[in-house]
Amino acid sequence: MSASLAIQAEPRVVLSARGLGRDFAGFTAVNDVDLDVEHARIHALIGPNGAGKTTVFNLLTKFLQPTRGSITLLGQDITHTRPDKVARMGLVRSFQISAVFPHLTVRENVKVALQRPAGLAVQFWLPLSALDRLDARADHLIGQLGLARWRDHRAADLSYGRKRVLEIATTLALDPEVLLLDEPMAGMGQEDVAMVAGIIRDVATERAVLMVEHNLSVVADICHHVTVLQRGEIIAAGDYAAVSADPRVRTAYMGSEA
């Protein structure tokens, strides 16, 4: 880990938000959030329930329109861009509630994600076999994430943890610059947690990751940078050690346990 940090002599900011805010009918869910997500680093967003973490995700990916502030992705202002466009620009998310295409096989799930970058999405005149050339890349990804055994199973038949892994696999298929993961370990059994954490660490070597997670041991383990949100505002930021020492964070979020 320290080695990868060392290489990163000059951190490159790929996604940044300034003064980000969102109101819902008079209620401010997110307020004045500044965020810089850097290449090849894992950035954690933590905070008590209802702090606005998912909302920040929704704002960054443009599933929600911010009330205030601006967002920049890879140097371009995306404050007013549509969500599918944002995804095409290289910012891809996972959902808090697991999102796969249940009746497609694992391989098909990944291939759907590969289709667009390969320019094979609108061809209604080509046969399905035109997609065969994506197989190799799909299988590679599937293998990389340890899903090879389940390649031809329907996604619906996978265990909870594997569904999350599959979701990450489809996300990676887009080769995104920035990966947003909303509680990737939620509801996952202990043995899967370690596996997924490992995978996240691996993929982060070539891209930026921003994740929401309540499992603090994971955060402590793999995240380079932690931002703590409370009532929509940032109350602390820094590496895990610094943040977890902050008394405000302890009372607002961690309690006496951690």
Add this chain to the structure above:
Amino acid sequence: MAAKSETVASDHVAAHPRAGQVRLLLVAIALAGLLVAPMFLYPIFLMKLLAFALFASAFNLLLGYTGLLSFGHATFFGGAAYFTAHAVKVWGWSPEAGILLGVAGAAVLGLVMGAIAIRRQGIYFAMITLALSQMFFFFCLQAPFTHGEDGIQSVPRGHLFGLIDLNRPMNMYYFVLAVFVIGLLIIRRFVNSPFGMILKSIRENEQRAISLGYSVQRYKLGAFVMSAALAGLAGGVKALIFQFATLTDVTWQMSGEVILMTLLGGIGTLLGPIVGAGLVVTLQNYLATSDVPVTIITGVVFMVCVLLFRRGLVGEFFATKIGKKLGFRAES
């Protein structure tokens, strides 16, 4: 995990290794049947059946493969019938050009209706298409070129490519059959194409599809326009078969009828709508000369289908052991 794979196996009866060949054979038999059918059956009836089968298949392209229930497909069917009839009768266009105009017109109507309706999903979508098609109905009622209640009558069938005289029933029949087969091939390809794959994934999980960078609205719109255009193809052909275009084809009851056909045959199967259309057309023909009011029967068939045979005749068959052995599979 062992338990899991057991359950997986139990609801997936493996297709017989030769299933593909058997299916090909069945298709060939069906085609051969259609080729000789007019020797035994009444050609006009067969042509009507083919036109409606194509219409239902076009409709099913939307409902079965993108999950969008349009309650306004009569607009494209009937609209195209008017366009074709007008072009052929008033402007003296050739039949193939007339039909192409019908298809293009239906596609444009589909684009407009789709652009408005696609913004909502599920039943909302159904209601909006219904209302918009009702608007189109009133337009047709009043627009001078449709001749209101009278309709466009005595549309000449003309000569296909200036050569083949379509006034001869057999020529007309084989022309309709060709259009039907081409239409089905287009649908089949559309469904089993990269585009179709995206449609499928959108139906499975729309949010996820967006987050993968697909502009879901445009894909849906694409499917909608395609379905409209093919419904238009059926409508244009129908205008030539019957040699008229009337208001009947743009009423909401017609939109309901095509749903019935698809539902009865089996949503999400290629064969279903064809079988369904055959049944409905036969039933209507038969009941017209019987004592029982058609609407009661239609209504009851609808109810029974929804309650008991939701997969439709073909869908139910596919779900049987034999169907699965043959490797048939329904969407959804």
Add this chain to the structure above:
Amino acid sequence: EVSDGKVKIGILNDQSGVYADFGGKYSYEAARMAVEDFGGKVLDAPIEVVTADHQNKPDIASNIARQWYDTEQVDTIMELTTSSVGLAVQALSQEKKKITVNTGAATTELTGAQCTPYGFHWAYDTHALAVGTGGALVKEGGDSWFFLTADYAFGYSLEEQTGNFVKSQGGTVAGAVRHPLATTDYSSFLLQAQASGAKVIGLANAGMDTQNAIKQAAEFGITAGGQRLAALLFTLAEVHGIGLDAAQGLTLTESFYWNRTPESREFGERFKERTGVMPNMVHAGTYSAVTQYLKAIEAAGTDETEAVAAKMHEMPVDDVFAQGGKVGPNGRLIKDVYLMEVKAPGDVTEDWDYYNVLATIPGDEAFLNPAESGCPLVQ
């Protein structure tokens, strides 16, 4: 000589939709009655009547018609309510060289631009209705008109033709309001008509539209306020449907009324015995059409289309429906039509005795001169 040893007559009309009472299965009864009265046989061949419900859909109608002609040896199709069906089947029949006699549809196109050598139009048409109601009513003092017109071709042609007659008789048209087809509420239009101050409110619509308009006119006190309501296409069956409370004072034109002569009375009562209702002009017209067709076969000595059609054009029509009627070269039956007024409930002395006959309009006035009909067959 009768081909295939049998004469088969098809009655094709709406038996379940809005026109089910207007013609419907009663027309089928009328046809059967005509056959029985004729003796059940012509040129020693048995006569059969078949019927079907076209559900107001031209494609179903045309499908049935083709099947009848091609596979069931039907020789002629009659009734054919609703213009789209009438025109479609008449065109098809020309192609198949078969005779059609239309008694149910209104459009003058049947014997106008789209006329055929084997197509006949029997009971009434928009022109006759316009002359009957428009022309004759002006003479009765109804000289200023306001139209409530169904907003489609049928409504326009009724309005236009009627308006022309009103003007030609020295009346004026104060205005018109176009209402969409299948409107349920007419109060808004009726208020406009009321405000126009016209003496007659002409209803240029049909079926349910007319019924609702009449009913609501009564509610808004239109007739009570001294204005007269004229329904341009309305028959005894519909008057019976809405009841005299709503219909009283209404004027309309029909080409038949059962209680007009002893013969029509006798016919009407026999018809009512079979069906439970008194015949309107469509039913009586169908009876007449079938009778005339059979007479023509007898006169021609064959059921071959050309010969029968020629006889039908040639022979005068004299029966309970038409007296001294003649058929124009365009296929139009020309006979007298009658302007009626619906009685008040208190004035009715017997069941179904709904009309006072206000005027008789001679056929030559009521129907277009074939030479001016625009029919290409008439040079």
Add this chain to the structure above:
Amino acid sequence: MTMIFGVPVQALMGQLLVGLINGSFYALLSLGLAVIFGLLRVINFAHGAQYMLGAFAALLLLTVGGINYWLALLLAPVIVGVFAALVEKTMLSRLYKLDPLYGLLFTFGLALAIEGTFRYFFGASGKPYAPPAQLTGAVNLGFMFLPIYRGWVVVASLAVCIAVWLLIEKTKLGAYLRAATENPTLVQAFGVNVPLLLTLTYALGAGLAGFAGVLAAPVYQVSPLMGSNLIIIVFAVVVVGGMGSILGAIVTGYMLGVVEGLTKVFYPEASNIVIFVIMAIVLILRPAGLFGKDA
């Protein structure tokens, strides 16, 4: 006389009132539809048929049972409601677990079957039904001649609409209903008899249609097809109001009645389309409808 766009103000007042009367029917019908949709997620295509059933029930009560209008106003909705409850209990309830589209298709078939049956037995042209003696006649309002019966229609429908709205939005029963819409199993697991609740809801919605039918009987011809075209317009009203929004259905019903009335004066040819045009515009600007909560 003062004029607005060439129409005398007086006449305009009359038209506004007439529009309001029509709006009463729209409001009642779309309310019932919204109740059923909002709570059962079923687009009740049979709503028009149930409206017709209400009118026929009143007619038959009168001709067969000699029961007068006032009693029919109570009994007919109950009859329609009981019929609807039977349909729900035996058939419709099996469809809740499925895609809502099946509910729509089922009720579509139901509507065809009911209308077909009535057409078979009563013919298509319909029967008259006289207004009650107490409400015949008309009052001269100066700007128009208002049939007393029409005035009563406005009052009665307004009262019923408000009562139903209060029932659903402000009572505990309403909260159960709304919750059961989303997750019937869970609400039932909380101890609420949900199947019964849903049956009652469907009966209530249908009963409202039946009530509208009785109100309409003296105004329109009682005919088997009286509801079949109206239903499409009412659908549009519900979409404009925001599907599932009870208040939206009521307000939009009256509003569109008035708009339609005015269209009949200024551009009568468009009066049947105007509602659909408004619908299209609303959908473009506010996809959820005027009162809809969420896109």
Add this chain to the structure above:
Amino acid sequence: MSAPLLNVRDLHAWYGESHVLHGVNLTVAEGEMICILGRNGMGKTTTLRSIMGILRKRSGRIEFAGRDMTAVALHQTARAGLGFVPEERGIFASLSVEENLMLPPKVAEGGMSVEEIYDLFPNLKERRNSQGTKLSGGEQQMLAMARILRTGARCLLLDEPTEGLAPVIIQAIGEVLQKLKGRGMTVVLVEQNFRFAAKVADRFYLMDHGRMTAEFPVAELPAQMDMLHRELGV
């Protein structure tokens, strides 16, 4: 020992054709808090849903307060005193937070008052007029629990109440559970969060492929750690 409040014998359950529970046995005494542990997909949720009667394709015996529940209609189970907090929370979108809270009918005396609940979950009080599903994931979890506390149910079935909650909230919920236990409430808890469960439960069941494979009181916990580590990876 007095008769157990909840007694489950040889419970089998199916989702359609797939047989998920293979003879579950479970007893809970009045006032006891038990915890079912197990990996994903072993049938924990299914067990709760079968007891509650939400899953109706089941066989075996489910006795609650001396009454056989398999024959009881779903809406009567709650009346018998069982309260259920589903894993997916089940917050109603068309109801406000407060309406959600007030929704389940009171089935007995002795439930918490609304003030007590708001004291316990201040977030809910603050957002009480907003739409139920507009709450954050964690807030919804709180609401799902809170609304059952009001009804006076004797026995709570809690399906992973800590999933997706911040550590402070988990702590608070732990305190609530202790308090409820103090009042004599019976609780069946399903948990992935072993650390949490270890603090509150009296007894543990381990579930594997639709069966209970182990059962032990909290006192034996240290002795069982090896086995748990093997089975659950904790």
